[in-house]
Amino acid sequence: DAGVTQSPTHLIKTRGQQVTLRCSPKSGHDTVSWYQQALGQGPQFIFQYYEEEERQRGNFPDRFSGHQFPNYSSELNVNALLLGDSALYLCASSSLGALSYEQYFGPGTRLTVT
Amino acid sequence: EDQVTQSPEALRLQEGESSSLNCSYTVSGLRGLFWYRQDPGKGPEFLFTLYSAGEEKEKERLKATLTKKESFLHITAPKPEDSATYLCAVQGSRLTFGEGTQLTVNP
Numbered sequence: 001d002a003g004v005t006q007s008p009t010h011l012i013k014t015r016g017q018q019v020t021l022r023c024s025p026k027s028g029h030d031t032v033s034w035y036q037q038a039l040g041q042g043p044q045f046i047f048q049y050y051e052e053e054e055r056q057r058g059n060f061p062d063r064f065s066g067h068q069f070p071n072y073s074s075e076l077n078v079n080a081l082l083l084g085d086s087a088l089y090l091c092a093s094s095s096l097g098a099l100s101y102e103q104y105f106g107p108g109t110r111l112t113v114t
Numbered sequence: 115e116d117q118v119t120q121s122p123e124a125l126r127l128q129e130g131e132s133s134s135l136n137c138s139y140t141v142s143g144l145r146g147l148f149w150y151r152q153d154p155g156k157g158p159e160f161l162f163t164l165y166s167a168g169e170e171k172e173k174e175r176l177k178a179t180l181t182k183k184e185s186f187l188h189i190t191a192p193k194p195e196d197s198a199t200y201l202c203a204v205q206g207s208r209l210t211f212g213e214g215t216q217l218t219v220n221p
Contacts, residue, residue: 090157108155
């Protein structure tokens with residue numbers, strides 16, 4: 001049973017560029033959440049997708065956008081990259097219908113903005 | 115706004131030296147408290163879910179407990195492979211994480 005997968009593993013971009021990160025949820029899960037984790041800090045909630053719509057959003061600017069596909073996979077897009085966007089981007093999947101609220105994380109994408 | 119505070123920030127133990135990590139929280143409508151383990155450069159690995167005060171969960175050398183305001187992660191006779199950052203998170207309207215406790219276990 002495949003867990004949560006993310007691609008790419010690492011990415012280096014220049015300020016002002018745009019980036020797309022991808023996530024496939026754990027089998028049986030229908031909800032995908034994205035988090036940003038700066039070095040030495042806990043993950044910060046960006047947004048959550050369910051049924052191809054954004055359900056919730058954290059305190060992130062509109063430069064951060066996402067999408068969920070019919071097969072539940074998801075993309076995170078970041079426009080006009082800033083140096084401060086350098087971080088580990090984590091995708092987590094869960095089942096909205098489950099009562100546990102447990103989220104399972106992928107290995108992350110390390111984004112470096114130069 | 116939901117808040118999670120973990121202490122200490124870093125903890126260094128000798129192999130076999132038991133200790134506890136603390137997670138204090140304030141949340142509007144707790145739907146669950148979670149403990150994760152995170153190795154450097156990797157995603158958090160799910161450890162435990164606790165739902166109500168008085169609940170306890172165990173897994174190998176780890177035991178998690180929950181009160182109305184805090185949770186503890188007890189580590190009994192740790193081994194070097196237990197070295198990692200341990201993250202606490204609460205589920206209110208969204209999942210909110212603490213900053214983590216970086217645990218180092220020396221042989």
